[in-house]
Amino acid sequence: MKSMTGYGRATVALGKHTLTVQVSSVNRKTLDLAVRLPEAWAGLEAGVNEQIRQSAQRGRVTVNFEITGTRKGSPPAWDEAEIGATLDRLADLAKSRSMEFKPTPELLWSVVSSLRQPEELPGPEEAAPAVTAALTAALRDFAAMRAQEGEALLRDFVARLETLRRHVGVIAERAPAVPAAHRDLLLQRLRQAELPLDPDDERVLKEIALFADRCDVSEELTRLGSHFDQFAALLRADGEIGRKAEFLLQEIGREVNTIGSKANDLVISRAVIELKNELERVREQIANVE
Numbered sequence: 001m002k003s004m005t006g007y008g009r010a011t012v013a014l015g016k017h018t019l020t021v022q023v024s025s026v027n028r029k030t031l032d033l034a035v036r037l038p039e040a041w042a043g044l045e046a047g048v049n050e051q052i053r054q055s056a057q058r059g060r061v062t063v064n065f066e067i068t069g070t071r072k073g074s075p076p077a078w079d080e081a082e083i084g085a086t087l088d089r090l091a092d093l094a095k096s097r098s099m100e101f102k103p104t105p106e107l108l109w110s111v112v113s114s115l116r117q118p119e120e121l122p123g124p125e126e127a128a129p130a131v132t133a134a135l136t137a138a139l140r141d142f143a144a145m146r147a148q149e150g151e152a153l154l155r156d157f158v159a160r161l162e163t164l165r166r167h168v169g170v171i172a173e174r175a176p177a178v179p180a181a182h183r184d185l186l187l188q189r190l191r192q193a194e195l196p197l198d199p200d201d202e203r204v205l206k207e208i209a210l211f212a213d214r215c216d217v218s219e220e221l222t223r224l225g226s227h228f229d230q231f232a233a234l235l236r237a238d239g240e241i242g243r244k245a246e247f248l249l250q251e252i253g254r255e256v257n258t259i260g261s262k263a264n265d266l267v268i269s270r271a272v273i274e275l276k277n278e279l280e281r282v283r284e285q286i287a288n289v290e
Contacts, residue, residue, distance in 0.1 A: 008138040028058060051135055058243075090111075167275045168271075175268065240290055246283075
């Protein structure tokens with residue numbers, strides 16, 4: 001099981017530059033890629049997208065490629081004559097406006113920075129191996145985090161599935177006693193209304209039989225057991241499981257709702273409420289599963 005939440009980062013050298021790749025993702029029903037490459041490398045995007053798809057099937061995945069300046073150890077390049085000419089022009093401008101002109105180290109550095117020619121990025125063919133290497137390393141960390149988060153989710157689902165089974169067990173244990181309890185209540189109300197009837201009276205037996213048929217939840221319990229088994233197996237399956245799990249949870253929810261509408265019993269009604277609460281927690285968590 002993999003979570004749709006993940007993060008990975010890697011840095012590689014690229015000529016005189018440093019290339020940093022950051023990969024992050026959040027939950028999304030489908031795979032939604034947002035790749036930010038330097039414009040000069042736009043031709044590499046198709047390969048980058050394909051590489052990402054090998055690591056993620058669902059989620060909003062954002063990949064950012066960042067190029068930082070000249071690597072440490074390379075001396076900055078500037079034109080001293082051009083810097084001097086720029087300072088002279090600034091001094092003339094200040095004089096024309098009757099302003100005192102005193103260059104400071106900060107001003108000198110600003111002038112140098114403004115005149116420095118940006119270094120050209122390597123072309124896409126030269127950059128491709130570094131892009132692939134950096135993305136591979138970042139995706140490795142990204143996948144590891146998603147797997148780690150997935151293990152935590154798996155443990156939570158296993159515990160919650162046991163809780164669901166326990167609540168269903170309460171219903172299964174109580175269900176056979178519901179018709180008899182209704183029979184006793186019916187006879188009690190008839191006596192209170194001073195309408196004594198023989199318990200073996202055909203009308204009483206018919207009413208009890210109709211009630212027993214209406215409140216029978218044996219089929220729903222059988223289907224719930226099957227759905228729980230499928231859900232447990234799905235949790236251990238490889239690949240994308242999120243959408244299948246969401247469908248199974250919908251089916252489980254339908255069966256629980258049917259039991260709630262059929263059961264005319266306080267114990268079963270309480271168990272149904274607990275089932276719905278737990279199911280909602282599982283639904284919230286399954287939205288994070290790939």
